[in-house]
């Protein structure tokens with residue numbers, strides 16, 4: 563495991579890789595910063611972007627080895643620990659990343675937590691952590707990287723991962739969690755209106771429920787709802803498409819989640835009638851008191 567000193571980033575070694583990353587190490591290679599990269603989706607995204615020739619700065623709270631995350635020891639990635647609840651650590655990360663990469667095409671913030679409980683059972687500690695990581699985190703990440711992205715030619719994109727739908731669809735038995743995803747959707751919308759006319763875009767990315775360790779307690783629930791689980795490498799490809807297209811919002815969904823998202827945007831009572839009320843009963847079974 564390697565932790566970087568912000569003044570002198572260290573390129574970590576480990577696994578060996580071949581392919582575009584091995585040959586596009588010059589100034590023209592695309593670049594990205596991935597925060598919350600040690601989880602199931604982050605790991606898949608690090609591997610994909612490294613294989614696509616990106617130079618990367620990777621981060622999460624724990625210490626980790628860049629090569630273990632990308633599967634390459636070709637110098638395509640460095641790792642620095644950072645905490646999205648701590649603006650000072652994000653400032654250090656941003657400054658190390660701009661120094662190491664020169665320019666940053668994309669920042670992807672995958673840091674997030676999702677405790678799911680009945681309304682009365684959310685302990686204060688969970689509520690505080692949800693607000694700190696899922697709401698303040700994206701705000702602090704944006705504030706840390708925005709000045710540098712504004713200055714560089716061509717701007718850049720900051721992708722924040724939200725929940726499985728568009729942030730406005732709030733499922734029962736996860737109300738405090740749902741509140742944080744709604745807050746993120748509003749933050750991204752407001753920031754994009756403010757950034758209109760610049761080359762910087764924020765993106766709200768809603769991954770479909772995926773085959774990751776953190777989601778595993780809910781696999782049975784999703785199956786009973788008829789929502790198919792997605793492999794993390796498929797989600798990673800959609801995040802890459804979102805970076806390339808600079809989408810302001812992208813909800814992966816499957817047919818069912820997309821339909822509920824659309825219905826809920828038109829009228830929450832229509833969404834209730836076509837499925838969300840039924841979902842509530844299933845979710846309750848997976849949220850014992």
Ligand SMILES: NC(=O)c1ccc[n+]([C@@H]2O[C@H](COP(=O)([O-])OP(=O)(O)OC[C@H]3O[C@@H](n4cnc5c(N)ncnc54)[C@H](OP(=O)(O)O)[C@@H]3O)[C@@H](O)[C@H]2O)c1
Pocket residue numbers: 597598599600601602603604621622623624625644645646647672673674675676695723724725726768769770771772773774775776777
């Ligand atoms: N997997 C799914 O099915 C699914 C579906 C919808 C939405 N999402 C969302 O997508 C994101 C990624 O999902 P995932 O499955 O990869 O989650 P995960 O496996 O739980 O990974 C979360 C990542 O966030 C990091 N993190 C947590 N708190 C942090 C903090 N304060 N500062 C910096 N990093 C922090 C964790 O590393 P450290 O502990 O080392 O900091 C880890 O790298 C999450 O926001 C999740 O809620 C996932």
